[in-house]
Structure formats: C-alpha cells, structure tokens
Amino acid sequence: MTAASGSRQGTALPRVAGQAAEEDLRVLFGQSIAVFASLAGPVHLVEAANPAFFAAIGEDRARTGVPLAELMPELADQGFIALLDQVHRTGEPYTGRDVRIVLGAGPHAREAFFDFTYEPRRDEAGEVVGITVIGVETTQVKHAQLLMAEHRALLEQIARQAPLSEVLDGMARCIEDLAPQEVLVSVLLADAEGRHLLHGAAPSLPAFYNEAIDGIATGEGVGSCGTAAHRGEPVVVTDIGTDPFWDDFRELADRAGLAACWSTPILARDGSLLGTFAMYHRVPRAPQESDLALARVFAGTAALAIERHHDELARRDAETRAEAARADLAEAVRAEQKLRADAEHRAVAAAELAERMRAAATEQAAVPHPEHCQLGGADGCAAPAELKVADAWGDAAWGCHDHAEEALLNVRSAFIASEELGGLAAYVNRRPAPRTG
Numbered sequence: 453m454t455a456a457s458g459s460r461q462g463t464a465l466p467r468v469a470g471q472a473a474e475e476d477l478r479v480l481f482g483q484s485i486a487v488f489a490s491l492a493g494p495v496h497l498v499e500a501a502n503p504a505f506f507a508a509i510g511e512d513r514a515r516t517g518v519p520l521a522e523l524m525p526e527l528a529d530q531g532f533i534a535l536l537d538q539v540h541r542t543g544e545p546y547t548g549r550d551v552r553i554v555l556g557a558g559p560h561a562r563e564a565f566f567d568f569t570y571e572p573r574r575d576e577a578g579e580v581v582g583i584t585v586i587g588v589e590t591t592q593v594k595h596a597q598l599l600m601a602e603h604r605a606l607l608e609q610i611a612r613q614a615p616l617s618e619v620l621d622g623m624a625r626c627i628e629d630l631a632p633q634e635v636l637v638s639v640l641l642a643d644a645e646g647r648h649l650l651h652g653a654a655p656s657l658p659a660f661y662n663e664a665i666d667g668i669a670t671g672e673g674v675g676s677c678g679t680a681a682h683r684g685e686p687v688v689v690t691d692i693g694t695d696p697f698w699d700d701f702r703e704l705a706d707r708a709g710l711a712a713c714w715s716t717p718i719l720a721r722d723g724s725l726l727g728t729f730a731m732y733h734r735v736p737r738a739p740q741e742s743d744l745a746l747a748r749v750f751a752g753t754a755a756l757a758i759e760r761h762h763d764e765l766a767r768r769d770a771e772t773r774a775e776a777a778r779a780d781l782a783e784a785v786r787a788e789q790k791l792r793a794d795a796e797h798r799a800v801a802a803a804e805l806a807e808r809m810r811a812a813a814t815e816q817a818a819v820p821h822p823e824h825c826q827l828g829g830a831d832g833c834a835a836p837a838e839l840k841v842a843d844a845w846g847d848a849a850w851g852c853h854d855h856a857e858e859a860l861l862n863v864r865s866a867f868i869a870s871e872e873l874g875g876l877a878a879y880v881n882r883r884p885a886p887r888t889g
C-alpha cells in the first residue's frame with residue numbers, strides 16, 4: 453500500500469494513480485458474502501439464517517421461527533414463495549443467476565440482484581422437509597459493472613476533447629442514475645487562485661441553489677465543499693440539519709430538500725485544487741466505504757477532464773498570443789520599411805533642394821539684395837542673405853541658406869523666387885497668344 457492511498461487524513465498529496473484507483477475499483481465491486489437460510493416445512497419457516505442474510509433483508513427483520521412469507525411479505529408478489537413451494541413439492545433444486553429482487557417496501561425498498569439456489573432438505577426417508585437457501589448478492593458487482601462502463605465512456609469523451617460542461621454533466625447524471633439510493637451530484641470548479649468555487653455541473657440541484665452556491669469562498673466551515681476545497685481532503689457531513697459547517701447554508705439546503713453532503717476535493721496531478729465533487733442526499737446519511745471509493749474514482753475522472761480543459765485553454769491562449777506577436781512583427785517590419793523609404797525619399801528630395809538652392813543662389817548673387825538674412829524672426833539672423841524666397845501670396849524675403857531651407861520645407865507654397873517670375877499678374881487680362889504650330 454502506498455502512502456498516498458493509505459491516508460485519507462490531512463493529505464493533499466496526489467494519488468498514485470494506478471494503484472490507488474485499482475484499490476478503489478476493488479472496493480466498488482465489493483466482497484460478496486454468501487447469504488444462507490434454512491427453511492422448514494411447507495410454510496418455509498425460517499429456522500436459521502446467517503448474519504449476511506439478515507444484513508441483506510434488513511437488520512430490523514432479524515428473526516427466526518416465523519414463515520418466510522411473513523418475515524418478507526414482498527416475496528410473494530415477486531414469485532419467490534411460489535418457487536419455494538415448487539421446490540418443496542417436486543424435490544427439484546432451483547438455481548437462479550443475477551435475479552432481480554426488491555427487498556422491503558415503501559421508502560426503504562431497495563433493488564438487489566442475487567445468484568441463489570433453493571436446495572431441498574430431506575429426512576432419512578427421503579421426504580422433503582425443508583429448503584436450504586444459499587445466495588450471493590451480485591448487486592454491487594452489477595452496479596459497479598454499469599458504473600465502469602459509464603466511466604469508460606466518460607474517459608473516451610475526455611480523450612476526444614468534448615466540452616468540459618458536457619463531460620461533467622454526463623458524469624453527474626450517470627452517477628445519479630446508477631446509485632442505488634437517490635443522490636444528487638454537484639461539481640464546483642476552483643478559480644485560478646483556488647479562493648472561490650464556481651458552478652461546474654449539478655443537473656439535478658434546483659437552479660436557485662446552484663446560483664446561491666456559485667462563487668462561494670473556499671475556507672474552513674464554508675459548507676462541505678468550501679471546507680473540502682480548503683483542506684484538500686474529503687469532508688463528510690451526514691446531517692446538514694446539525695452540522696456547524698452548514699450554519700450559513702442550512703436554510704438554503706432545507707429549501708432545496710438536501711439533508712446530507714459528502715464532498716471530495718478534485719486535485720490536479722501537482723496537488724493543486726481544481727474543484728470539488730459532491731454527493732447530496734435527501735435524508736441524513738453516512739457513506740459506506742464503496743461510496744467514498746466511488747467519489748474518489750469520479751473526482752479523479754473530473755480532475756482529468758478539468759486538467760485537459762485547462763491545457764486546451766492554455767494551448768489556445770498561447771496560439772492567440774503567438775498569432776498576435778506574428779501580426780505585431782509584420783506590422784513593425786512594414787512600418788520600418790515605410791520609414792526607411794520615407795527617409796530615402798527625403799534625403800533625395802533634400803539633396804535636390806540643396807542643389808536647386810545652390811544654383812539659385814549663384815544666379816541671384818548678382819542681383820541687388822540685403823546684406824543679412826531676413827528670416828531670422830524676432831532675434832534676427834547675422835548670416836549673409838543668399839537666396840530669395842517667396843510665397844504664393846506675393847511676399848518675398850532674402851534668407852541665409854539654413855533659414856531659406858527651413859522656409860521652403862515648412863511654409864506652405866514657399867518657393868525660390870526668381871527675378872524673372874512675375875507671378876500671376878502677368879497672366880491676368882493677357883491677350884491670347886497666337887498659336888504656333
């Protein structure tokens with residue numbers, strides 16, 4: 453036995469998956485103990501029966517010296533007394549396999565399955581004097597087989613990446629359908645910090661209950677689930693009506709008709725909290741070892757489903773971020789190429805402008821002009837005037853090379869003035885020029 457599977461107390465250790473799960477499965481399939489009863493006479497008087505027999509039919513009916521039909525009135529309608537009569541009459545034994553029987557009546561009735569034999573007992577003369585009943589209850593095996601088939605289907609669903617809510621919902625319904633007693637399943641999901649529990653799946657709990665529970669904090673004394681999440685170990689509340697963990701939720705649970713709640717934390721492989729798996733009951737109940745095994749098996753299944761879901765979300769997130777990074781990079785490259793092209797353009801344009809300015813300055817050098825630059829603004833400029841610039845509105849000024857360049861680059865429609873250019877005036881009211889071929 454491993455340390456992980458051996459201790460259920462105060463451990464947040466991840467379970468050693470294979471071994472612990474196998475043990476849980478063994479518990480789920482149960483150990484079958486033979487039931488035995490010795491019946492006498494044509495009324496099938498119960499002479500003797502072993503403890504397993506009384507455990508199977510209910511301890512409150514552990515009596516001998518009464519006819520079987522009186523001890524278990526439910527048998528007659530199901531044909532079992534008629535079968536006994538037949539064996540008693542014919543002396544032929546009868547064997548049944550996996551026979552369904554409803555034990556008890558009313559709210560305490562339970563469905564069970566048995567392999568059994570009715571064996572006639574004879575006296576020294578060979579006359580049938582009674583019947584020996586030997587049986588093995590197969591209910592647990594039958595339920596466990598059905599449960600494991602569902603479990604396998606869930607694992608397949610997880611493997612093909614079905615949506616998490618679908619997997620958890622299916623899991624809750626399968627446990628509810630197969631449990632021998634009425635049980636309501638709830639799965640809560642821990643937030644990233646493990647501080648709160650969010651609605652996961654609870655197909656049979658009333659909506660008002662799910663809404664009230666959605667977002668509860670994890671912590672000591674916060675119902676069964678908040679406490680189980682906080683402790684990292686199962687919390688069994690057998691009676692919500694009296695348990696202090698439920699002080700804040702008692703009224704709510706009462707309104708939802710809930711009387712017991714066993715909660716098992718859902719832990720990741722690294723031991724971190726993924727959520728809780730809870731089984732609610734309509735009446736106060738303490739779990740059997742097989743109930744706890746069932747909870748562990750399905751908490752493990754839920755862990756698998758949730759971890760796969762997280763992995764998938766992380767993968768999609770990484771993909772989105774990689775996509776965004778690729779788009780950013782492409783954009784940066786485009787912008788850089790544009791900047792470089794602009795800079796090259798500007799350099800070419802600046803060289804051309806400088807060339808034109810030099811040529812104009814040479815041309816204008818002979819023209820009378822002010823001695824100093826007129827474009828220095830309020831501070832003035834002491835540099836020699838080299839170039840005449842003008843704008844489209846008719847203003848003109850002489851500037852040094854730098855100021856002239858600044859004006860040409862920054863003032864809209866500034867141009868290098870040429871003494872030959874007379875502006876628009878020359879074109880206003882002019883006579884049409886004779887066409888020359």
Ligand SMILES: [Zn+2]
Nearest residue numbers: 825833852855
């Ligand atoms: Zn200047």
